[in-house]
Amino acid sequence: MKKKVLALLTMAAVAAGATGAVQAAEELEDCKLTFLSWYPEEKYQPILDAFAKEYPGIEIEFQYAAPVADYLEKMQVLTSTGEVPDIFYIAAENKTEMIENGYCADISGTEAVSKLVDANKSTYEADGKYYGFAPTTWVGGYFYNKDIFSELNLEAPATWEEFVNVCKVLQENDTRPIIERGEWFWDSFLGPFMNDYLAGDMDYHKEVLEGSKTFADGWGPYIQKWYEDLIVPGYVGEDLVSVSSQEFFSEFATGHAGLLAGHAGHLLEVQKLEPEFEIGFFPMPGTEADVKVVYGAVDCAVAISSSTEHQKEAEAFLNFIARDDMVQLYQDMNGYVIGMEGIESDVDPILEDVARRYSNGEIGVYIPQGNWDAYGTGLQQQLIASSQELLLGDIDCDTFIQNMQDKLAELKDE
Amino acid sequence: MLNSRFFKKFAPFMIGAFVLYTALLIVPILLSFAYSFTNWDGYSRNADFVGLKNYMKIFRSAPMLAALKNSFIFCFFNVLVITPLAVALSLVFNANFKARNFVRSAFFFTSVPSVLIIGYIFQLFFGPTENGVLNALLGKIGVDPIRWLSAGILPMVSVIAANVWRLTGWHACIYLARLQGISEEYYEAAKIDGASRWNVFRYITLPLLAPAVTISTMLIIIDGLKIYALPYSFTGGGPGYKTTFMTQLIIKTGIGEKKVGRSSAMAVVFFVIIMVVSLIQLYFSRKREDEIC
Numbered sequence: 001m002k003k004k005v006l007a008l009l010t011m012a013a014v015a016a017g018a019t020g021a022v023q024a025a026e027e028l029e030d031c032k033l034t035f036l037s038w039y040p041e042e043k044y045q046p047i048l049d050a051f052a053k054e055y056p057g058i059e060i061e062f063q064y065a066a067p068v069a070d071y072l073e074k075m076q077v078l079t080s081t082g083e084v085p086d087i088f089y090i091a092a093e094n095k096t097e098m099i100e101n102g103y104c105a106d107i108s109g110t111e112a113v114s115k116l117v118d119a120n121k122s123t124y125e126a127d128g129k130y131y132g133f134a135p136t137t138w139v140g141g142y143f144y145n146k147d148i149f150s151e152l153n154l155e156a157p158a159t160w161e162e163f164v165n166v167c168k169v170l171q172e173n174d175t176r177p178i179i180e181r182g183e184w185f186w187d188s189f190l191g192p193f194m195n196d197y198l199a200g201d202m203d204y205h206k207e208v209l210e211g212s213k214t215f216a217d218g219w220g221p222y223i224q225k226w227y228e229d230l231i232v233p234g235y236v237g238e239d240l241v242s243v244s245s246q247e248f249f250s251e252f253a254t255g256h257a258g259l260l261a262g263h264a265g266h267l268l269e270v271q272k273l274e275p276e277f278e279i280g281f282f283p284m285p286g287t288e289a290d291v292k293v294v295y296g297a298v299d300c301a302v303a304i305s306s307s308t309e310h311q312k313e314a315e316a317f318l319n320f321i322a323r324d325d326m327v328q329l330y331q332d333m334n335g336y337v338i339g340m341e342g343i344e345s346d347v348d349p350i351l352e353d354v355a356r357r358y359s360n361g362e363i364g365v366y367i368p369q370g371n372w373d374a375y376g377t378g379l380q381q382q383l384i385a386s387s388q389e390l391l392l393g394d395i396d397c398d399t400f401i402q403n404m405q406d407k408l409a410e411l412k413d414e
Numbered sequence: 415m416l417n418s419r420f421f422k423k424f425a426p427f428m429i430g431a432f433v434l435y436t437a438l439l440i441v442p443i444l445l446s447f448a449y450s451f452t453n454w455d456g457y458s459r460n461a462d463f464v465g466l467k468n469y470m471k472i473f474r475s476a477p478m479l480a481a482l483k484n485s486f487i488f489c490f491f492n493v494l495v496i497t498p499l500a501v502a503l504s505l506v507f508n509a510n511f512k513a514r515n516f517v518r519s520a521f522f523f524t525s526v527p528s529v530l531i532i533g534y535i536f537q538l539f540f541g542p543t544e545n546g547v548l549n550a551l552l553g554k555i556g557v558d559p560i561r562w563l564s565a566g567i568l569p570m571v572s573v574i575a576a577n578v579w580r581l582t583g584w585h586a587c588i589y590l591a592r593l594q595g596i597s598e599e600y601y602e603a604a605k606i607d608g609a610s611r612w613n614v615f616r617y618i619t620l621p622l623l624a625p626a627v628t629i630s631t632m633l634i635i636i637d638g639l640k641i642y643a644l645p646y647s648f649t650g651g652g653p654g655y656k657t658t659f660m661t662q663l664i665i666k667t668g669i670g671e672k673k674v675g676r677s678s679a680m681a682v683v684f685f686v687i688i689m690v691v692s693l694i695q696l697y698f699s700r701k702r703e704d705e706i707c
Binding site for chain 1: 562671
C-alpha cells in the first residue's frame with residue numbers, strides 16, 4: 001500500500017513538473033536564439049536535443065569558435081560590429097571587458113544563478129550583480145604512472161620536498177619526471193606558491209593589480225625555488241618549451257614520463273590513448289602536507305546579451321542547462337566538477353577525492369590568469385615568453401619577475 | 415581613355431570589383447590608420463584620441479623589435495633558399511621523362527593544404543620527445559635527440575625549413591610557366607654554336623627567367639612578411655620571442671592584450687615597411703632584368 005501511495009505521489013510530482021515545463025514553454029515566444037559556444041556542437045548536442053524537445057518553438061542557432069584565441073577574436077569582432085549573439089560564453093580572458101562595457105545582461109535573478117555555489121557565482125560578479133552562469137570548475141594537479149611509482153618504490157608525494165625527490169628518482173631511472181606543454185610548464189612552480197603564500201593572502205593578485213604589492217613580493221621567492229629545485233637539476237627539461245599537446249599526452253601514455261600536469265580534460269585525452277598502466281593523482285604540493293589551494297579555475301560561463309530581444313527565452317535556455325539532469329550532461333561534456341548546490345559530481349574516480357574536497361569547500365582553486373582581470377591574456381603571454389626564456393637560460397629569475405612587472409605597467413598604460 | 419561602349423559593357427564588373435576592393439581592403443586600412451591614434455580596446459563603444467602615443471610606444475617595445483628582426487630574417491632566408499631550389503626544380507619539371515606529371519603534382523601538392531595544418535604536421539615532425547618523428551628516425555641511427563624547436567637558432571631554421579618545403583614546388587611552377595614560354599630557337603642556336611649546358615643555362619635560361627624571378631621573389635617577400643598561421647601552429651612564436659613575427663605580434667597585441675589602438679599602429683608601420691620593401695625590390699629587379707636581357 002505504502003509503495004502504491006509513493007508511486008502515485010511520484011507520478012503526481014512528475015506530472016506537475018512536466019505541466020510546469022509545458023506551461024513555461026507556452027509562455028515563451030517562438031524565436032531563434034543565436035548562441036556562440038565555447039564547446040563544439042557535437043559535445044553540446046545532447047543538451048541541444050533535450051532543449052529542442054522541451055521548447056520546440058525556440059530554435060538555437062549554434063555557432064562555435066575554438067577557445068581561447070579564436071573565440072576571443074570572434075567575440076571581439078561581434079562586439080565591435082554590434083552583432084553580439086543572444087547567448088554566448090565569457091571567460092577569465094574577456095569577462096571584464098564584456099561586463100564593464102555592458103554586453104552582458106544581469107542574470108542575478110535567474111534560477112540558474114541561484115543554484116551555483118559561492119565560488120562559481122562570484123567569479124562572474126561585478127558590483128553585486130551576476131553576469132555569467134558557470135556550472136563547473138576544473139581542478140588539477142599531477143597525474144602519475146602508478147606502475148612506474150610501484151617499480152621504483154615511490155609514493156604520491158604530499159610535500160614539495162617529497163615531490164622533488166620523486167622527480168630525482170624518476171630521472172635517475174631514465175624516466176622523464178614531468179611532461180607539460182611548452183606554453184604551460186611554468187605551472188610546476190605553483191604548488192609551494194599556492195599553499196605557502198596564496199592560501200594566506202587570496203587577494204594577492206588584486207593587490208598586485210592595484211599596485212600595493214608586486215610580482216616580486218609573492219612570486220619572487222617561489223620562482224627562485226622552482227628554478228633551483230626543478231629547472232637546474234633538469235627535472236623540468238629544456239625541451240619542454242616546444243612540447244605540443246599531442247606529445248604531451250603521448251609521452252605520458254606511452255610511459256616515457258612519470259608525471260603529467262593537468263586536469264580532467266587531459267585525463268580523458270590520455271585515456272583515449274589506452275595507456276597500459278594505472279593512473280593516480282595528487283594535487284600540487286606545498287612545503288607542508290596540508291593542501292589548501294589546488295591548480296584549477298571556475299570554468300567559462302554562459303551569459304546573455306544585454307541587447308537581446310529574447311531575454312525571457314534566453315533565460316529559459318540558461319535555466320534549462322541548470323536543471324539537475326542537464327547539468328549532468330554538461331559535466332559529461334567537460335568532465336569537470338559541478339559547482340552547484342546539492343548536485344554531486346560524477347567525475348573520474350581518479351579525481352573523486354579532490355573533487356569532493358572542492359565541493360565541500362575544503363580547498364580553493366587558483367590559476368594566475370584567472371586573477372588578472374583585463375590584463376589576463378597579456379600577462380599570460382608574457383608569462384609564457386619569460387618562462388621559456390628562463391628555462392633556456394636566456395634570462396634569470398629577477399629578470400623574469402621584472403618582465404612580469406613591466407608588462408603589467410605597459411598594459412595599464414603607466 | 416575608356417571607350418564608352420567598352421565601359422557600358424564592363425561597368426558592372428568594374429564597379430563590383432571596385433566596391434569589393436574598397437570595402438574589404440581600403441576601408442579596413444583607413445580604419446586601422448584611424449584606430450592607431452586611439453586607445454580603443456576592441457570592446458568599448460568609445461575610444462579616446464591619444465595622438466602619437468601608440469607609435470612612440472611600439473618603437474620602444476622589445477617584442478616589436480624582435481618580431482621585426484625575425485620577419486626580415488625569415489624573408490631573407492626564404493628568398494635565398496627557395497629561389498635557387500625552385501629554379502632547379504622547374505628545370506626538372508620542364509625535362510622530358512615519364513613520371514613528369516606525377517613529380518609536378520607531388521611538389522605542387524605541398525602548397526595546397528592549409529598552412530595551419532602544415533604547422534601542426536611540422537610540430538609533430540620536429541617534436542623534442544621520443545614521439546617526435548625526426549628524432550625517432552635519428553634515434554634509429556644512434557643520434558641523440560636534437561632540440562629542433564628550442565636550441566639556439568634551430569627554431570628559426572625549422573620554421574624556415576617548413577616554409578621552404580611548403581613553397582618551393584609552387585614557385586617552381588611560376589618558373590616552369592616562364593620556361594615554357596622561352597622559344598626553342600634560342601636553344602637550337604646555342605646548340606649549333608656548341609655552347610655547354612652551363613652556358614646555355616647562364617646566358618639563355620637564367621636571363622629569360624628574370625621576369626619570373628621578380629614575381630617570385632616579390633611573392634616570397636610579401637608572403638614571408640605576412641606569415642602568421644605557420645609559426646602560430648608550429649612554434650607558437652616561441653621559445654620566448656625567437657619565432658614571433660610581426661603579424662603574430664599585431665594580432666596578439668590587438669586580440670590578446672586588447673590594445674587595438676597599439677596593434678593598429680604596428681599594422682600601419684608594417685604596411686609602410688612592406689610597401690617600401692616591395693617597391694625597392696621591384697625597382698632593383700626591373701633594373702636587373704634590363705641589365706641581364
